[in-house]
Amino acid sequence: MSQQPLAFRMRPSNINEIIGQTHLVGEGKTIHRMVKANRLASMILFGPPGTGKTSMATALAKSLHLPFKTLNAVTDKKKDMEIAVEEAKMHGQLVLILDEVHRLDKAKQDFLLPHLESNRLTLIGCTTSNPYHSINPAIRSRCHLFELYRLTSEDIKEAIGRAIRNKEDGLGDLTIEMTEDALDHFAHSANGDLRAALNGVELAAFSTPTKDGTISINLETAEECMQKKSFSHDKDGDAHYDVLSAFQKSIRGSDVDASLHYLARLIEAGDLDSIGRRLVVIAYEDIGLANPQAGPRAIAAVEAAERIGFPEARIPLSVAVTELALSPKSNSAYKALDAALGDIRSGNSGDVPAHLKDSHYKGAADLGRGLDYKYPHNYENAWVNQQYLPDKIKKRTYYEPKSTGKFEQALNQVLQKIKKQKTT
Known part of the structure; x- marks a missing residue:
């Protein structure tokens, strides 16, 4: 049996073996149509860990019988990409599968771009990051973007079943009996990460003592082998x-x-x-x-x-x-401010009315500053009718109260009373 991890050995050899992702590889879907038409375009595959991005990339190349080379944008150097281009010249075309494509630096990117333009290289980039946030537009604009979804528990159960039965690449040479609750635990605690589930199954298979030629995997074993994989959260992702x-x-x-x-x-x-x-x-x-x-x-x-x-x-x-x-909800206050900011940023403001301008300096009166200002506290209910907005927008309304809470309902009553007094 190969020393390579089970998850690696069980990678699909064609798109019909891909687990899940039917929105891409199902009959009549985009990637399925590419394979059927024998026309593979450069693409970025993005999604959570363990959803089969690199597996899908290799399956696509194998389905179309195209030579491919797998590199990592972080660990592999520009020299490795130069070798890939030489191989592409030799074969006429090469599929370059590039893991961690969002980490591609400018030198490597500048080297790859002309070869993507000429279609000598077909790039399949794989990343867990959102390509709109993390991938340079020059690369992104030359690729189709396909999102892979987190696998369901049923998808993972199907993959585990395949791995246990497969004699060539899986664990089929072993006699494994797995309880239903152990299978459920592998499927659910992997949280959609097939690689984690298969790693756990492989650990269970080789760490469980054989009894009468049979490896019995129960819930306790599954919990030990998966450890705490029921929750996955990357604070920077x-x-x-x-x-x-x-x-x-x-x-x-x-x-x-x-x-x-x-x-x-x-x-x-x-x-x-x-x-x-x-x-x-x-x-x-x-x-x-x-x-x-x-x-x-x-x-x-x-x-x-x-x-x-x-x-x-x-x-x-x-x-x-x-x-x-x-709580009742209202966004009226900040929406009103945003509307005011919109006017200011678009140049729709005007001069401060003369009676509101600062008059605390000698000569202000000669300039007409602060004249005719009415001090509201000198009037009943501390309110008097006078203009505050600039002439240009003196009838502009920003605040539109909502009636979702008692406090704002009370504010609205005050506002409506003021509006009524302004018109009388």
Whole structure:
């Protein structure tokens, strides 16, 4: 049996053996059509770890019987790419499978670009990063972008079954009996990472004593071999920002259960800083005037969490998230400011009215500064009708109150009363 890891040995040799990703390789889908038409274009395959990016790349080259070379953008040097180009000249065409393509430096990129243009090299880049964030536009514009999805538990069970039965590349030469709950644990705790699941199965197969020629893998063995693979979260990866985005959108959407779920993910990742920043933003951006006390209370909860640290930090955080999710929502205040900023940045502002200009200096009156200004506190209810906006935009309205909270409803009553007095 080969000394190479099981996950490597079980890589598909054609697209029909690919696990999952039917949105790309299923009948009639884009990559399936490429293979059927015998026309392979340069592409970037991106998605979470263990979803089969490099496996798909090699399967594509093998399906079309094209020579290919696998390099790593970090560890392999420009010289290795020069060798790949020489091989492409010899074969007429070469598929260059480039792992960690988002780490491609400028020198290597500049070297590759003309060969991609001439189609001498067909690039299949593989990355866990979002190509719109991490890959240079010069490379990205020359490639199709295909996202690979995290594998389902059923996908992983299918792959494990294949590996156990396969005598040539898998574990088929061994007699393995695996309990259903052990299989479930491998499939679920891998969290969509097929490589992790197969590594765990291989470890279980070779670390479990044989009894009467049979290797029996039970739940306890599966748990030991997978260790803690039920959760995967990279604080610097794209998935982290996806979770933060889902966290805020769940609170904004008043789904308290989803909000707590994504909070749990962030807590499990140990990212107290991001949780704290996001909660304060949410309190003012999404709750705002509908519940003005949400902001100070969110800040207090974050400060308490930072002071006590994990694991107890989860307690004030849970209180804050529950309140924010179930609070009435209003974005009226910051939307009003954004509208005002939009006017200023587009040049739609005008001069400050003369009666509002600074008059605390000698000669101000001679310039007409501050004349006819009415001091509101000298009038009933501390209000008097006078113009505050510049003439150019004197009828402009920015603030549009919402009726989702009692506080803002009260503000709206004041606003409507003022508007009515202005017109009388």
